[in-house]
Amino acid sequence: MATSNWMAVQLMLLRFAVQKNSSYAKKSRRIGKVDTSKSGKGRSYWQPSRCQTRSMPLPLKLNYAPMEAQPAVELPAGADWQYEPKWDGFRCLAFRNRKQVDLISKSAKPLTRYFPELVESLSKLRAESFVLDGEIVIPFEGGLSFDHLLMRIHPAASRVQKLSRETPGTFIVFDLLVDEQGESLVDKPLRDRREHLEEFAKRFLKSDPMIRLSPVTHELAVARKWFHMGVALDGVVAKRSDLPYQSGKRTGMQKIKKQRTADCVVGGFRYLEKKREVGSLLLGLYDRSHKLDHVGFTSSIHEEDRKALTKRLEKIMQEPGFTGKAPGGLSRWSTKRSTEWHPLKPKLVVEVQFDHFTGGRFRHGTKFLRWRPDKSPRACTIDQVKRENRSALQLL
Secondary structure, X not given: OHHHHHHHHHXXXXXXXXXXXXXXXXXXXXXXXXXXXXXXXXXXXXXXXHHHOOOOOOOOOOOOOOOOOEEOOOOOOOXXXXXXXXXXXEEEEEEEEOOEEEEEEOOOOEOHHHOHHHHHHHHHOOOXXXXXXXXXXXXXOOEEOHHHHHHHOOOOHHHHHHHHHHOOOEXXXXXXXXXXXXXXXXXXXXXXXXXXXXXXXXXXXXXXXXXXXXXXEOOHHHHHHHOOOOEXXXXXXXXXXXXXXXXXXXXXXXXEOOOEEEEEEEEEEEEOOOOOOEEEEEEEEEOOOOOXXXXXXXXXXXXHHHHHHHHHHHOOEOXXXXXXXXXXXXXXXXXXXXXXXXXXXXXXXXXXXXXXXXXXXXXXXXXXXEEOOOOOHHHOEHHHHOOOOOEHHHHO
């Protein structure tokens, strides 16, 4: 009796399995294609739909570290060096795996949601698998606008979409890490990767103006000329053409940034946070209406000079300090004490070193070089920070 019951259970399980397989087969035929040829006579055959096909994973993960650049003061010379423009934008690795596109910053942060127009362009390329190394920039009024890039880092998707239509970005490509076959190229020397990249660009990038190939030269004289193409360029990059991709290292690339100087009026100052001594000098330049605009600051003051400099500044404190744009107020990063500033008579002139001047101000803090008692404050105008009006975008 026990054996009979056991056999009955097994038969029920077998019947259930057959029914389940039959149901799966019918479902498979429904999602399959129909052979409409004469030989097929309309019979169904199973074939996985596109959405069911799983693509092979890329050989590089999204947190793959891009190669870094070692700062240098002059361009290196030699047969193994190649030179490229240093674009003023966001460094980015672009990953494409079939329908999936990811834009990853140098610090491994996702940039995908901030540049939907570039995601769309990369998604439309005929190549469905690749990893590109490049720079995201935003062309604006003949140059590149870093301020417009910063505006993209916004929590509201509607705002990002609006900006992507008004000031669309461009992805300037300078290296190919995974080719269209999904093969990794990072172990190949740069000269070989560049050949692959140029072939990739000919086949896939010609039809899209938002994805551009960065130029390259092996001639030192040409690279030096690029320094004078002030608009859009951040300097020049030199790379070892005989080395494989130096992920996360600074051994294969040098960056040479053209440092610039400006004479500025000291229109005010701030005290240190916890000490009544000067912490930073607030810098001004006269605009075309002869108003003194606040354009930045310098805090590279020698410790031994602070006490004497504080006394010197306190003797010439007088409003308004700046007659045009004044220093800003409170923000999410500042405190009431850190925004307090004290206006000065426009009598002192200081020479500072800076890297970028965009949006009417120095992008970063400047480096104090020297006092300029020989310089008239009225001669410190905005014209001295203008660069040659020849856009390096012509190189693309």
